[in-house]
Amino acid sequence: MATAVKGAARTAPPLPGPERPRRIRVLSFSQRLSRWDVKVSPYLYISPFFLIFAIVGAFPLVYTAVISFMDWDQIRQSGEFIGVDQYAWILTQPAFWVALRNTFSIFLLSSIPQLILALFLAAVLDRNLRAKTFWRMGVLLPYVVAPVAVGLIFNALFADNSGQVNAWLGMIGIGPIPWHVEPFWSHVAIATMVNYRWIGYNSLILLAAMQAIPRDYYEAATVDGAGAFRQFWSITLPSLKPTLIFVIITSTIGGLQIFEEPRMFDQFGEGGSANQWLTITLYLYNLGWGDWNFGRAAAMAWLLFLIILVIGLVNLFVTQSLVGDDGGRGPKLTRAQRRALRREARARRAGRKELRR
Amino acid sequence: MTDLLKPDQAGGEATVAIVTPKDRHGRARRIRGIRPPWWIYGILVAVVLGSLFPLYFSFLIGSGDSSTLRDPNRSWIPLGNFFENAATVVNDPNVNFWRALWNSVWTSTVIAVAVVIFSTLAGWAFSKLRFPGSKPLLAFVVATMAVPQQLGVVPLYVMFAEFGWTGKAGAIVVPMLASAFGVFWMTQYLRQAVPDELIEAARMDGASMIRTFWTVGMTAARPAAAMLFLFTFVQAWNNFFWPFIVLDRQDPTLPVSLSLLQSNHFVDYSLVLAGVVLATLPLLALFVFAGKQLVSGIMAGAVKG
Numbered sequence: 001m002a003t004a005v006k007g008a009a010r011t012a013p014p015l016p017g018p019e020r021p022r023r024i025r026v027l028s029f030s031q032r033l034s035r036w037d038v039k040v041s042p043y044l045y046i047s048p049f050f051l052i053f054a055i056v057g058a059f060p061l062v063y064t065a066v067i068s069f070m071d072w073d074q075i076r077q078s079g080e081f082i083g084v085d086q087y088a089w090i091l092t093q094p095a096f097w098v099a100l101r102n103t104f105s106i107f108l109l110s111s112i113p114q115l116i117l118a119l120f121l122a123a124v125l126d127r128n129l130r131a132k133t134f135w136r137m138g139v140l141l142p143y144v145v146a147p148v149a150v151g152l153i154f155n156a157l158f159a160d161n162s163g164q165v166n167a168w169l170g171m172i173g174i175g176p177i178p179w180h181v182e183p184f185w186s187h188v189a190i191a192t193m194v195n196y197r198w199i200g201y202n203s204l205i206l207l208a209a210m211q212a213i214p215r216d217y218y219e220a221a222t223v224d225g226a227g228a229f230r231q232f233w234s235i236t237l238p239s240l241k242p243t244l245i246f247v248i249i250t251s252t253i254g255g256l257q258i259f260e261e262p263r264m265f266d267q268f269g270e271g272g273s274a275n276q277w278l279t280i281t282l283y284l285y286n287l288g289w290g291d292w293n294f295g296r297a298a299a300m301a302w303l304l305f306l307i308i309l310v311i312g313l314v315n316l317f318v319t320q321s322l323v324g325d326d327g328g329r330g331p332k333l334t335r336a337q338r339r340a341l342r343r344e345a346r347a348r349r350a351g352r353k354e355l356r357r
Numbered sequence: 358m359t360d361l362l363k364p365d366q367a368g369g370e371a372t373v374a375i376v377t378p379k380d381r382h383g384r385a386r387r388i389r390g391i392r393p394p395w396w397i398y399g400i401l402v403a404v405v406l407g408s409l410f411p412l413y414f415s416f417l418i419g420s421g422d423s424s425t426l427r428d429p430n431r432s433w434i435p436l437g438n439f440f441e442n443a444a445t446v447v448n449d450p451n452v453n454f455w456r457a458l459w460n461s462v463w464t465s466t467v468i469a470v471a472v473v474i475f476s477t478l479a480g481w482a483f484s485k486l487r488f489p490g491s492k493p494l495l496a497f498v499v500a501t502m503a504v505p506q507q508l509g510v511v512p513l514y515v516m517f518a519e520f521g522w523t524g525k526a527g528a529i530v531v532p533m534l535a536s537a538f539g540v541f542w543m544t545q546y547l548r549q550a551v552p553d554e555l556i557e558a559a560r561m562d563g564a565s566m567i568r569t570f571w572t573v574g575m576t577a578a579r580p581a582a583a584m585l586f587l588f589t590f591v592q593a594w595n596n597f598f599w600p601f602i603v604l605d606r607q608d609p610t611l612p613v614s615l616s617l618l619q620s621n622h623f624v625d626y627s628l629v630l631a632g633v634v635l636a637t638l639p640l641l642a643l644f645v646f647a648g649k650q651l652v653s654g655i656m657a658g659a660v661k662g
Contacts, residue, residue, distance in 0.1 A: 133652065153412075207656065253505060
């Protein structure tokens with residue numbers, strides 16, 4: 001309404017002659033209300049999210065950093081500044097380094113097979129299947145099973161003496177594996193839980209990206225004589241690059257925070273008698289709500305965040321360089337070549353300046 | 358087919374040029390159209406059985422007795438004790454099953470409804486309304502997705518202890534109300550789902566901003582909102598770390614009370630796994646009805662994200 005009125009007032013030609021009084025534009029109350037509505041509404045609509053985020057997201061983020069520099073007193077609900085002592089304490093704990101090693105080990109054992117199997121499963125689902133939706137749902141099913149439930153079930157499956165997995169392995173002549181004793185085997189068992197829940201989910205994400213690849217590419221490749229593997233390597237993988245990066249980054253953020261599965265891996269939930277499967281988040285929990293030392297837990301939280309950031313960036317670069325680009329950006333140049341090109345351009349520019357002088 | 362032929366026809370080259378690609382495309386299409394061989398289905402059957410196996414195993418042990426897990430000659434046919442074990446779990450005063458179920462149901466529902474409303478509102482503003490600062494604010498929302506939940510738990514706990522909220526089920530609702538993913542998701546969806554002309558038309562007809570949002574935005578957002586609801590619900594239902602920290606053992610959610618089943622020194626796995634089956638059933642039921650939406654939600658999100 002307001003815009004319509006405004007437009008009319010502006011386009012009306014100014015009438016000559018002193019006898020006609022100049023029209024004064026007066027906005028009625030409803031017009032003013034409408035303008036105010038247009039201006040304020042967007043902020044009003046985004047405010048619930050930002051208000052809640054400020055209270056439960058931004059403020060805790062900053063406050064964690066504050067607490068991490070303190071010796072926090074549970075009872076007085078306050079602390080005194082002690083500088084970086086909490087960080088120094090954590091970094092000198094053998095348990096922290098063990099937890100770091102375990103977290104990485106579990107993360108690698110889960111994310112790499114997960115990605116490969118999800119890619120494979122996505123390629124299978126990408127075929128012209130009957131009952132597509134049924135298979136997709138079947139693959140997604142583990143996603144709705146709570147991680148705690150998965151942990152409890154797999155703890156029983158991976159029992160050391162009489163577990164089902166050891167019984168199966170015994171059938172093919174592999175001796176009972178001490179899943180709850182050896183660090184490496186406990187990591188395998190915990191990684192299996194993670195993989196169980198996420199392979200199907202990730203395969204659906206990759207499947208969606210695969211279906212967005214124009215089929216002409218494959219037709220052209222077939223004409224050129226490329227086999228199935230070559231097509232997968234040279235067309236599918238490069239086209240999936242953005243999605244792969246997304247999947248890898250999210251699985252990094254999730255994988256490094258792993259808590260439920262190791263927590264449920266035995267009845268005590270403290271990461272094993274010799275910290276065999278103690279993870280960073282489990283250690284954070286033990287520091288904060290086992291020892292009730294919030295300063296240390298907060299410092300641990302910030303260290304975890306930094307670790308996630310670093311690994312996320314490393315992943316990004318590795319994926320960027322491992323998986324080729326999906327074409328159209330010209331030949332890839334080495335750094336030396338780029339530098340040479342830049343030097344040339346600079347020389348040309350300098351030359352032009354000389355000429356002008 | 359016609360699309361593929363257009364360039365050739367437009368090019369006006371000899372008819373031979375049209376015939377050859379037509380032939381090739383036709384064959385390629387037929388190749389793609391054929392049904393896959395049986396072993397592809399074999400792989401899929403194996404994967405689906407693998408997905409189901411842990412749940413079946415849980416039911417199998419859950420319908421036995423305390424010695425079933427360790428019995429080397431256990432049969433693959435369930436014994437008949439499931440309901441008995443389930444009743445034991447439900448009536449165990451340490452488990453608080455009904456309390457936990459109720460807490461899980463209402464907190465997950467409230468969280469999912471609130472996330473959908475807040476995200477749709479914010480997504481509408483970010484995608485369809487122009488206002489100073491909208492781009493940096495949206496970038497900020499996306500950036501917050503990388504922040505792990507663990508980073509906030511210590512101050513959140515301190516805060517809630519100050520307010521006297523620790524131990525109350527409400528303490529797990531508030532931190533989950535702001536979903537950056539939800540805002541991003543709705544923004545992406547509404548951007549392409551609502552033509553600007555429709556909004557202009559509504560505005561010309563004299564609808565206020567909120568009325569426009571309600572009649573145009575909410576209607577268009579419905580499919581994406583349903584998916585967001587499902588994902589948020591599943592996530593809230595399965596959430597463990599923060600509820601485990603902040604809730605009383607007497608007033609838990611289902612995952613928290615499940616975790617307590619195993620915390621005794623003497624563990625009877627037939628009870629633990631019967632409890633696992635009980636706690637998993639509600640989401641399995643949801644999956645049967647809404648699994649299709651979950652699948653298309655994941656696939657839709659992947660293409661845009």
